[in-house]
Amino acid sequence: MNTQGIDATKARHELIRTPRNSSIELLRIIAMLMILSHHFVLHNGTSLADLPMTPVREIFAFLFLGAGKIGVTIFFSISTWFLISSEQSIKHNFRRIWLMERELLFWSLTLLIAFTLAKKSLLSPTMMLNSVFPVITSLWWYASAYASFLAILPFLQYALLAMGPKRHTQLALMLLLVFGPLSLVPYPTIFGIYITNVAGFMYLFILLSCYKLYLKQFNVKQLWILMASGLLIGVLITVLKDAVIVLMFADNTPTSW
Incomplete structure (x- = not known):
């Protein structure tokens, strides 16, 4: 596609900026609470995997x-939804990365000082290096992955617009058909290799941008049906997984799989 075609595609999908939506901000807060619940269970004093496999544990x-993974997806998707409608530039995105770096640097140094005063044994050369360079050392994985995504985004957006509706839709459908079913398998697959961090953000951006730019958006009823269907599938997979574990291992049932 030539430059004129790309510019025409951009103009066709350019949207007017709208004020902040309180419902979206509420959804962002819910996503953060879901992420906190994930960390509470995963990094608790007693690991969930060490507990007996009972209905309560499941x-x-x-x-x-599982809420943490969904929360991260929601949180990123909210930001991405608005990035889709605006033209991305290398200069602007690196300015955003620099602003994020300064904010993270403030909090990383503040936490370093606080934890050092509380317990000096936590201070180490590695911890100091990570605190001084929080983004490039991936002190917090989401921030580092998001910064990397912002650096790639101008090129990714240009490539997707150059593809046009047909190729973009084909790419999104192919990715969805490959990684969608694999995400439901309760066992390590290539899904865990490719759909993580930056690659996962690119995956979501390709799907969301295709939906927003070219497809008819779902109404509220359809969205509730999708949410209920996803919840039902999750419950069925969990029950099936536990049943298989009990049948396979009988008297020596493992705590996790």
Whole structure:
């Protein structure tokens, strides 16, 4: 596609900026709470995997442990939804990365000082280096992955616009058909290799941009049906996984799989 075609595609999908939506901000808060619940269960004093495989443990794992992954997806998707409608530039995105770096540097040094005063044994050369360079050392994985995504985004957006509706839709459909079913398998697959960090953000951006730019948006009823269907599939997979574990291992049932 030539430059004129790309400019025409951009103009066709350019949207007017709208004020902040309180419902979206509420959804962002819910996503953060879901992420906190994930960390509470995963990094608790007693690991969830060390507990006996009981219905209570499975409920905690389903509602809280899995909520973190969903929360990250929601949180990123909210930001991405607005990035899709605006033209991305290398200069602007690196300015955003620099602003994020300064904010993270403030908090990383503040936490370093606080934890050092509370317990000096935590101070180490590695911790100091990570605190001074929080983004490039991946002190917090989401921030580092998001910064990397912002650096790639102008090129990714240009490539997707150059593809046009047909190729973009084909790419999104191919990725969805490959990684969608694999995400439901309760066992390590290539899904865990490719759909993580920056690659996962690119995956979500390709799907969301295709939906927003070219497809008819779902109404509220359809969205509730999708959410209910996803919840039902998750419950069925959890029950099936536990049943298989019990049948396969009988008297020597493992705590996790």
